[in-house]
Amino acid sequence: MTARECRVELLIGRRVVDASGEVVGRLEEIVADYVDDEYVVREFHVGAFAALERLGTGIFGRSLLRLIGGGRIYTGYIVPWRHMDLSDPEHPRVTVAKSELRRIGETPGPRSSARPAAQRRSRRSA
Amino acid sequence: MKRCRRVIGWITLPLLIACGGNDPSAQVERAGSWAATTRELAIERRVGAIGRAYTSDMLDAGRREVQKVAQSLKPSDLPETLRARVPAAVGRLDSVIASTASAVQRGDAVALGAAAADANALGDTLRILRAALRVK
């Protein structure tokens, strides 16, 4: 492993806490932009399924979460890369308080990861 | 570990108990069904509608099933008045199936006709016995 690497597929679904240790939600999506030949991470989307928090990480719990959570219809927070501490991939931490985070759907920006299957967009999200 | 034990329980349970219960009226109903099957086999074989190999196979299978019914019918399960008549009827059915089978081997149309009639009569008796059992 060069520099410091971590695995996206093991991050997705992990419970994310903020600076004060309060649960923000589960990491659902990582948005990266294609900038001069590199896919640079712009932000993380943490889905807040309050009701489903207790599903836990057993195979069944995570898969049920993926079935329901996999959709785009969730509420949650947008965490810019600067505020996401991935030093311990098992427990991703947000370096600021939850209240300071922008909620998904608040800003009119393009829907986070809706990517029409067919067309290709100029700013490709990976 | 606890979750695994529960999962294994779920899987083995149905397999173990899939053989089904053996209350007397169901057993007599099965015997009645085989009486009717024997009758149908005799009639269809007589007009050559079904194959010889098929008919004798079915009759052998029928005898095995009827013998299974006979073994599972415990006198204690049967009410007093029927304790003698039910096993007797099942026994007669076994012999009717045997005579049908030999008639098929010999290709004897007349014997097949008689066998069909016997099976039919037995079917009615068993139906009456089953009705009596269900009333109890």
Add this chain to the structure above:
Amino acid sequence: MKRILDLTLGIVTSIGGFLEAGSIITAVQAGAVFGYKLLWTIALGTLGLMLLVEQSGRLAAVTGRTVGDALRERFGINFFIIPLVTGLLVSFLVLASEIGGVSLALQMATGISFQWWAMPVAFAGWFLLWKGNFGVVEKGSSLLGLVTIVFIVAALKLHPDWGRVGAGLLPTSPDHDGPRYWYLAVSIIGASISPYLYMFYSSGAVEDGWGTDDLSTNKATAVIGMSFGGVLSAAVLIIAALVFLPRGIQVDRYEQAGLLLPPVLGHTGFVLFLASLGIACFGATTEITLAMAYLLAQGLGWDWSENAKPKQNARFSLMYTVTILLAGVVMAAGIDPLKLTNFSMMLTAASLPVTVIPMFVLMNDEALVGEHRNRWFSNAALGVLSIVTIVVLFSAVPLQILGGS
């Protein structure tokens, strides 16, 4: 012209695909014990299948992804592993009971026990897959499947009382043998809505290169084809109700079903019953083997086209080779075909939620299917179906215990 050819072949495929050991044998048992009472389960199963086939066909036509692809890509391996494992397990049991169906048809014709026929049948199925391509498998087994029309001829010849047949279409509760009634009801639903059918259908749509202009063919194939299949198994049930019920014959052994047609059509009835059982089950054998190989290959990203030579996709061809021969061994070991068929149909019914509910999410994902996503009607119907499958799931084990034998 191509459109009409596609349509007819589609319908023919669904006839061959729909009727198989499960649907025939469960319908015979249902008719023999409960007369027309269980017709509504065939109708429910057929409607459910129509819904799922149409939607999986639309998914394939719009996105070029089969159900297997979409389940993996959309929900990730965490969820996909569940339909994959249950799908393979359940389909394997159904496959063994199909091989059992063919072997028993041969036993009834020749007198040689079905255990001897199991491996030759599995080998013949493998040979057809190894040498043939998708077209041969799909069209061949369905064209031969047309012989199953004998059931409609026989049913009409018996002049059923259409009023009571109609009454049978309404859900009723039984007056006797409650557990057995519901056990057969669940088995019939499992026999009609078999996941391998719409997995096979969506893989076929992708292999035939369907596009959005094939959507009308897809809808017509699903509706006409599946309803035709439904009518066939209803006919089997009606015949059993008119031939077995009055005579008091209950099907305890598979071979008793051989007596279904002779009283109506004499010797030709006997021969045609064996032919239709054998051919329908043989068609299902090849289709299930392929569907299982498709599911695994699509799930793990292997090349999976049946049109390619076996050498081109070694893992895919090895998968279907091992599967079909192993299923042959199971049947050669002499497991009671009737119990296995009933049990595998019950298990199929119990495993439905794992594939039906995700279809709900898939077909409503605008990012995936765009404006071809479900309208309110398909959503409502799929919602009802999902509820039915969940009820079936929870009633499966108790029913197996009570009504199982």
Add this chain to the structure above:
Amino acid sequence: MHDLLDKVVLDEGRRNVGRVDGVVLELRPGAAPVVSAFEIGGRVWARRLHGRIARWAVAFGRRWPALGNGVTRFAMRDVRTIGITVSVKRDGRPTPALAWENWLREHVISRIPGA
């Protein structure tokens, strides 16, 4: 990342190499993380399920090295397009992902007539 994870990977000969079983993020101090590569392999997706299954996958790999599906890593630089499938500008055949496809072809499938 939903655009990459679990997608089918096609090599330059449009052959199915496998699916994106894992995606690697390279963390750089003080700069935004970069998606550096993705990986294909049974061991990779087994790890996503559960520790125990991952250990079985590793053990399986060790016992049958020929069939053992090692891990194939493609750098993001090699990616040509990301759409319904992910196409890469490299030949997939020599990679571990297709190792046992090739092994089976030589040792098993081509031995059976008519393959």
